[in-house]
Amino acid sequence: MCLIIKTDDPKQLNLGLLETAYLNNSDGFGVMFCNQGKLHTQKIAPKSFKDVEKLWSKYKNLDVPMGLHFRFNTMGDTSRAMSHPFQVLSKSKGDDRDMWVMHNGPQLPTPLIDDNKSDTHQFVKWVLRPQLSANPKLLYNAEWQEMVEELIGTDKLLFLDGKTKEFVIYNEDEGKEVDNIGWLSNTYSIQPTYSSVRDYEYDFKTHTMKKKDKWNMYDYDDDEYGYSGYGGYGFNKQKQIEHNGNISNAINEDTISKENQTADLFGRNLIDKDYTATTHYDVDGKYSHTDYKPTTSGMKRELIPYTQISPDMKGKTKPKDTYINDMFNGKELNWEDVCYRDLDELEDLCEENPRGIAKYIYDLVLGGVYDK
DSSP states (O other), rough: EEEEEEHHHHHHHOHHHHHHHHSSSSEEEEEEETTTTTTEEEEEEOOOOOHHHHHHHTTOOOOOOOOEEOOOOOOOOOOOSSSSSSEEGGGGGGGOOOEEEEEEEEESOOOSSTTTOOOHHHHIIIIIIIHHHHHHHGGGGHHHHHHHHHHHOOOEEEOOOOOOTTEEEGGGGGGGETTTTEESEEEEEEEOOSSSSSEEEEEEETTTTEEEOOOBBGGGBBOOOBBBTTTGGGGOOGGGGTTTTTTBBBOOSSSSGGGGBBOOSSOOOGGGGGGEEEEEETTSSSSEEEEEOHHHHHHHHHHOEEEETTTTTTBBOOHHHHHHHHHHTTOOOHHHHTTTTOOHHHHHHHHHOOHHHHHHHHHHHTTTTSOO
């Protein structure tokens, strides 16, 4: 669902490649590398490619191996905290090294305990950290790697060990090595198929980006092998998706009207448990839109995420109590919001949410967690 690039020469990554990766995976961007004996990471929730370009300009001329991650959100908040990489081990917490990880795949097998957190956050917290903090050398143990790879299926993990300064890829064979770029965790996110929701593709030969050609499945005639569109795969034209009473023939729609949707792009009936809905409000607390993202069952049915403006919600405002609680400056923080951040990220958090930080410290002191 995302894209990881592991390159030995950052200077060979051109902006066309990075822009394609961002436009198709725009929910987060991050880098990790070792330079002059120290492990460095930085991640953002970009609002435009200019944010990615600005961050990348700081590191693009370094002569060191580097990992880059472009996020396509399938679970959890779209925020800097949920962007990759994630810290697995930390010397500041008593571990003997710093270690970070990037993930690419539909969903990791992990308990989903923390609200609004991604599967990667929870896999690190409940699976990776407990084991690697007890024995960091497990990262290089062939049997442990085989166990983790079997557990995560076709998902990919890119680790960076701050002690050995080494990158380690789990399920490396599930990705692809590309000349003059490096290792890619997939190519579908920059060379999407016709049925993909991604709109841009990158040409490795010309090193350029272009808008992906749309494909109309309903106009697809019998080919020389006798297949008629999706007919050979059980597609039923009677179950086309309706948009406000009109038939939509586009397989690559970005926005789908849910109230008239009775089937997905392949004619299969939709059920509520296949999607989770997130309602968004603007800075004034007025309703903006609703995002629908496939659940685990929905991803198994190959459903796609989409956005709609609900007629029933137009003009409504967020309830005052939830609106205040969800404001970032003043948003209530818990231990997990703080403990996984490095010094730079904590400084950013203090700037972005000073009231939340103040209340967090206040509760720690007066709540009896620490003696006065």
